[in-house]
Amino acid sequence: MIYDSSKRANPAIEEIVNAFRYKDLIAHLIRRDITTRYKRSVLGIVWTMLNPLGVMIIMTIVFQDFFGRQEYYSVYVLSGLLTFTFFNQTSTAIIHNLIWGEDLFQRIYIPRSTFAIAAVGTAIVNLILALVPLILVKLVIQSPLSWKIIFFPIYIFYLAGFSLGVGLIVATLALYFHDIAEMYQVILTAWFYATPIIYPYDTLPASTKHLLSFNPMTHIVQLMRNSFYYNFAPTMNELLLVAGISSITLVVGWLLFSSQTEEFVRR
């Protein structure tokens, strides 16, 4: 095994190769995040399912009167909520891991992207667990289920790519301007309301829909609802559009991040 600092391959490719080499670490980081989160609570991992359920119940009670015309409103809210929570948690965790994991990065060589990928992995496990109560709610309020639900892994894939890309971009910027990490929390709140999660999308005026179409999360949330709310199969257009958005975000994030990985140590 020879290491030569002067032989610098393309940093983006080098980062992919090294992240793959550390795949067992990624698995252990995911395990750690999931098992330690609720280690001392009685219900443990059940909270992953109860949390979104609780928020959904509150939202349903609060907004039912405003948006009650939306059929199966609780399923509508919950499906949107789970999607956005995934995005919120993943991007925040990536920023946190990369900026505050500094101590570890200072001491030993670890491909830094492993911490970002692990955050996505944790969120995927959490989302899949949270789908259990979503299905239960659907059964309880007798919202129809169809075979078209099976497309959801594709949507999760898109969602994961987009979230990873955004997380890497913001984390890299936050390296230079710590304020961005703080500002991002505010941006997320705005982003939440700029995404059709609690208000019904279908009855919005065309002009508002047009405006919302510039928000990638609108498309991703609506795709997810194809499976869990609308019972639609995705159209080719939708699939290509979101695939494009996600992959561009991910590629930009990865290139930006891997070109700056050295900086995560030098600060």
Next chain:
Amino acid sequence: MTMSILTTSNEIEPVVKIENVSLRYHVPRERINSFKEYAIRKVQGKIVNEEFWALRDVSFTINKGEVFGIIGENGAGKSTLLKMVARVLKPTSGRVWVSGNVAPLLSVGAGFHPELTGRENIFLNGTLLGFTQKQIKGKFDEIVEFSELEDFIDAPIRTYSSGMIARLGFAVATDSKPDILIVDEVLAVGDEAFQAKCYERIENYQAQGMTTLLVTHNSERIRKVCHKVAWLEKGELKMFGGTDDVVNDYVKTIKPGTRKASDRPFFTKRRF
């Protein structure tokens, strides 16, 4: 009685080559943290980065099997140099070449999570150090045995004493012989008995050809254990060569009274 001159083949084989290495940190004169502030100053042309050279044009070679000391005052660039050998930092210019795997003992217990059990932490820590799941499985029993934690291995390590945690960390980091071991200052791993066990392991590995990189400002320790020494001063290589020559000159520069009494020897100097 005949003395064999060619007892062992002691070919000199370089394992670490530091060639004209410089490292520059950018230290902003004033801390600019917000984007707005940055944008305003950028427009005004007021972004001034003070350049700080942690290392400047340092070159030397470390050969296989050597116990190599790096000596110098605080802030001389010793740790920066170690981080480059450990791949944590890349030089701004010059070249760092390392043959073989590096175990940095500065990272004993890196990433241990208090809520996880000793068993889980062995895997987490091991994968952080770059081992695969399979490799760790293979050496798991040995790690537990060496750390003497058989009875506690399934308890969360928040219940461990600091000595127990250090033992576990050392056991994971050194279970398989690295080609190059990096030791920063004092090796604080639990009680005397365990410390002796650690030194024994290190000496064992050294006898098998492991190269050791030791960083300290304790000149007496260097004198006892090192074959060769590099003396860094303010990021520059002041002197490089045999231990006695370098240490004698180094000691002269230190004001009397600031020297500390030496602790026990790190590991015995081995003759090639």
